[in-house]
Amino acid sequence: MTQTTLMTAPSLQPGQLIARGVTRQLAALGFASVEELVPTRGLRVDVMALGPKGEIWIVECKSSRADFMSDSKWDGYLEWADRFFWAVDADFDIDLLPEDTGLFVGDSYGAELLRMGPEKRLAAARRKKMTHLFATHAARRLHLLRDPHAMPQWG
Numbered sequence: 001m002t003q004t005t006l007m008t009a010p011s012l013q014p015g016q017l018i019a020r021g022v023t024r025q026l027a028a029l030g031f032a033s034v035e036e037l038v039p040t041r042g043l044r045v046d047v048m049a050l051g052p053k054g055e056i057w058i059v060e061c062k063s064s065r066a067d068f069m070s071d072s073k074w075d076g077y078l079e080w081a082d083r084f085f086w087a088v089d090a091d092f093d094i095d096l097l098p099e100d101t102g103l104f105v106g107d108s109y110g111a112e113l114l115r116m117g118p119e120k121r122l123a124a125a126r127r128k129k130m131t132h133l134f135a136t137h138a139a140r141r142l143h144l145l146r147d148p149h150a151m152p153q154w155g
Helices: 014-028 065-069 074-080 124-146
Strands: 032-037 045-050 056-061 083-088 102-107 110-115
Touching: 014 032, 014 045, 014 056, 014 083, 014 102, 014 110, 032 124, 045 124, 056 074, 056 102, 056 124, 074 083, 074 124
Parallel strands: 056 083, 083 102
Antiparallel strands: 032 045, 045 056, 102 110
C-alpha cells in the first residue's frame, strides 16, 4: 500500500505575491520567468525573465519602503540583464525608486508595466551564460516539482 501525501503551497510573503503578479504580466508579454535565481555568488534576483527575442529582464519586488531601503545590492543586478525593473504594489511610494529603472505596479493577480527600463544589451558571452543559467534553474525547479523528495546535489 502506498501513502499519498497532499502537498500544500507554502504561505507567500508580500514580495512573493507581487512576484506572482509580475510573472503573470510577463507571460502575457511573451516572457518565461523564474523566481529567486542566483546570477552570481551573493546576489539573488526576485524574478528573471527570458523574452521571445532572447532578451533578459530582471525584476526586483519590493513590498515596503523598509524593504527597498534595506536593499543595497540591487545595482549589482544591472550587469546581468538587458533591462532592470522594480515591481511594487499600488500603495508603494514610487518616488523612492530611481527614475532610470523600469517599473511594474501590481499585486498577486497581475501587474501593469508603467515604465520601461532602459536597455543595456548584454555581451554575447554573458547572454549565453545567463540563458544557460535560466534554463538550468527552470529545469531543476521542474524536477523538484515532479520529485519533491529528490535530494539534489546542485551547487
